[in-house]
Each structure stands twice: as structure tokens, then as C-alpha cells.
Amino acid sequence: MSRAVLPVLTVCAALVALWYLGAVWMNWQLVADAQARAGAAPDLAEMVRLTLAQPRPLLPAPHQVVAELWRSTMTLPVTSRRSLVHHAWVTLSAALAGFGMGVAFGVALAVAIVHIRALERSVMPWIVASQAVPVLALAPIVIVALGALGLEGLLPKAIIAAYLCFFPVAIGMVKGFRAPDAMALDLMRTWSASRGQVFWTLRLPASLPFLFAGLKVAMAAAVVGAIVAELPAGAQAGLGARLLAGSYFGQTLQIWSALAMAALLSATLVGLLGLAERAVARRMGPRA
């Protein structure tokens, strides 16, 4: 693990350096035009300083994004409509609600598929095939259809997030419930264990690694789903709404800070799942 620290830091530093160079390069024309209009002829150092301090840059410098992130999360009251915490919460709550629904449905479907043979033969191919379909394109339909039923706000977004979550969990869990080898299953049979006992004492514990692998993919997918669900509906709040509003009004700093917030959120949630996975693995003891 520690062997990876130096290379990763080096690559990160290189990326940040590239980012600064890119910011100077991309904003150069903007600053040059403004200075020419003002009749000023700044030297090189002044030009570079200006390119990294534009209010609406083509590419904001990293420190500008961090400053904007700080300003919109820490200095504004959480209840303010301009506070990024408020928007992040709107998206997070939809993503988490969808995650819960999707995971529950995915696990239930996997349980059914493992126990009912005809279901596997008839439904499983469709689940696999549906992964090749751009599910997110359905988002506007779900929003409009549920809007016609009078449902708005959290629920439509959560349903889209759930729809994205449920595939990785269902597929992973079908694999996981099948993970115990024939020897272990035969042993259970010699003990004349019921299907329920086989499930709770053998299949479920064996499926946990697959569950966590699926959960991590699903968590990232849920955040993407919640954000994209905010795009077509003209949502007023949420990180997706911030992205859309920022792109309408050319507020690049707003876009980048919303993007950074989304990345932070997603990475934190997936990281938490990783921690939970480790804790569970420790409780389960060393693998035979």
C-alpha cells in the first residue's frame, strides 16, 4: 500500500501542474482581449496572475475551485439556496433513497432467481441485456410520468437512482448466492438442512464479498442517477440543477464546484462502503 503512495502523489502533482498550465493557456485569449480593450500591456507575470483569477474563466485554476467550494459550503448558511451544502443534501437524499430501494429490489430479485429455476431461464437474459441499454435515457420519461401522477421532488429522482442501482446488485448477488461450492451444498443436504437454513447459513455469508462489490458500483451509479435526474425536469435544487444553471449562465466556477462536490460525495460514500466491507470481512474471520 505504502509503495503506491509516492507514484500516486507524483501523478497527482503532475495532473495539478498540467491543470495550471491548461488554465493559463485556455484563459490567455480571454485576458489578452480584456487587457487590449483596456489599453493595458501587462508583462508575463501579470498576465499569468490574471489568467488564474478570472471571475468566469474557461478553465478555472484548482485553487479557484477550492476557494469557491469553501465559499459556497462554509461561509453561507446551510439553509441558503446558494449554499452548496443545501444542493448536495438534495442530491444525496435522492441518491441514498434510491440506493436503498434499488439494493433491496436487487437482492430480492437475486433471491428469487436463485430459488426459482424458470425465473432464471426467462428473466436473467433480460436483466443482462438491459445492461446494454442506456438506462439514463429513461430519466425524462420517469420524471414526466410521475409528474403526471402528481409526484415530484425526491421520489422520481430516487426511482431513477434505484433503477440504475439494481442491476449491479442483482447480478452480483446471483453470482454470490451461487458461490458456495458443491461440497458445501452437499454437506448441508446430508444434514437435511431446509432451503431457508441453506440460505441463511451458507448462501448469504458466501455472497457478502459479491454484495459489497455490487454495492460500490451501485452507490456510484446512484449518485450519477440522482444528478442526471435533475437535468431534464428543470429542478430548482440539487447538484445536477447547479450544473445545468451554471452551464446556462456560463458560471464555470459554479459548475466546477458542483462537480467537485459530486466527486467528493461519491468518493466518500464508496469509501464508507469499503470501510464497512473491511469491518464485515474482519467479523467473518479468515477465509478457509
Place this chain on the structure above:
Amino acid sequence: MTALLALAATAGFAGLIAAVHAGLGGAALWAGVAAAAGLAAWLVQRLGAAPGEGWRGLAAPLAFGAVVLALWEVLVVGLAVPMVLLPAPSAIGARFWLALPLLWQDFVQTFLKAVLAGYALGCGAGFALALLADRVDFLRRGLLPLGSFVAALPVVGIAPILVMWFGFDWQSKAAVVVAMTFFPMLVNTVAGLAAAGALERDLLRSYAASPGQALWLLKLPAALPFLFTALKVNAPLALIGAIVAEFFGSPTVGMGFRITTEAAKLALDLVWAEIVVAAVAGSAFYGLVALAERAATFWHPSVRHG
């Protein structure tokens, strides 16, 4: 027996569909639905329980799909579900046929231009950087954790920025696709290039093979299953990226543009027709990559026994 059952279920649903279009409703509708669905469930159960290999294995999923479609038609028409909520398959099919030229334009704009260009560029760039990382171990150890980390991020969120940089036309959508497909390709190729066994590497070294020869003769073939995994994962990702990027602004053509504007106009049958196009395009793209995989990695255990 199964054929008879299939015939009965088909006839039952055909009659039911004709009846609801003629105005059947109420208790008779529910009785018909219950009877037909019971027949269909029995049929699917029989097909699923029968041993089947190859094409015969397709019978159960196909029957299930047909039943879902038929139930959808019967319930939507029979219960007079408003089109805003859910159009009937027949309405979607009719609209699909009428709007064919429009759908083709959108398909060309989104799929043939943005998706294919972005997919080729993104996968190519990821592959090239992975080749470099394979030679420079320091780079590999630095890039691999980052690449896996990016998998947890909502990459599609950079769409508004790229639309701002590259304009409204397909170039910006291709850029989003590049960003989405790059990292899966990078991570999988790096893992694949490391998959060749130590024994084989030593053998090639004992033959004094150059790094290029080792790459071409040993590492690339060993990496092929990993490459195709990334190519398959990227196929639907690319379509999603292009469609979502169009939500942030596009010329007045394109699948994502059509979906948002027609959904706002409540022309849901056209939106569903567009979804059908996206679904068919996505599955066909995935299927082509999977076929190429079977042809290229015929020696791999997962294909030989598949």
C-alpha cells in the same frame, strides 16, 4: 404439449388485445388477463424447466418478453392509461414507423458521429497510455489507483464543461464519451498486460525477445480478454455519455435532444420510440463487441466452454 400451450397463450393474448381495442373493460378484462397470464406463466415455467442449449435456450426469455409486451398492451389499452403515463406498445410502434426519418437523423447525429468517434478515441487513448504505463512501472503504480478511483466518480458531470469548450455539435458529445471510456480501458488494459504468466515471460527473455516482441507475442494476446471486458463495459457507457451530454445543449437534432424536448411536450410515444432506438443500438453495439470477442479470444476457457 409445450407447442399447444404456446399456441393457446398466443391465441389468448391475441384475442384479448383485439377485445380491449374493441372496448372490453371491467371484470371481463380482469378475468381475461388472469386467464391469459396464467397460461403464459405456465408456458414460461415449462420452457424454463426444459433443458435447452443454444437456440432452444432462447425460448424461455423470448416467451417471457412477448408476455410482458402483450400484458403491457392489454393493460394500457384496457385500463385507458393516459399516454403521458405510459403509451401502449402498438402506439409506440406506430409512432416509430411514422417518425423513422427523424429517428434516423438523431441516430446519425448521436450514434454514428458522437458515440463512435468518442468510443474509438477514448478506448484508443486509454490503450495507448496503458502501453506506456506497462513499460514505466512508476507510472503504472501511480495511475492504477487513480483509475480505479475515477470509477467511483460521476464522470458524466463534466458534460456541461465540455459542451462549453467544444460547442453544441457532436464534437463536445464525443469529448464526453472519450472522458467516460478512457479510464475503464486504461485500468483493464494495465491489468491485462500484467496477466501474462511469469513462466512465459522468462521464456521470452531466454529467447532474447525485444520488449516489442514480448508485447506482441505474449502480453497482448494475454490481455485480450481484459481488453474486451473494457470494450463491452464502454459500449453502453458511450451511448449514455452522448445522450446525457445532449441534455446540456445540442443542435436541434440528436437522441438526447429529442428525448428532453419531446418529453417536455408530453409526446411520450416519440420519446419511447427514441428509447427503442437507443436500446437496439446499445444492445447491437454490445453484441458486435461480444461477437468480436468470441472470434478473437476463441482459445480462452470462458469462450471455449461458453
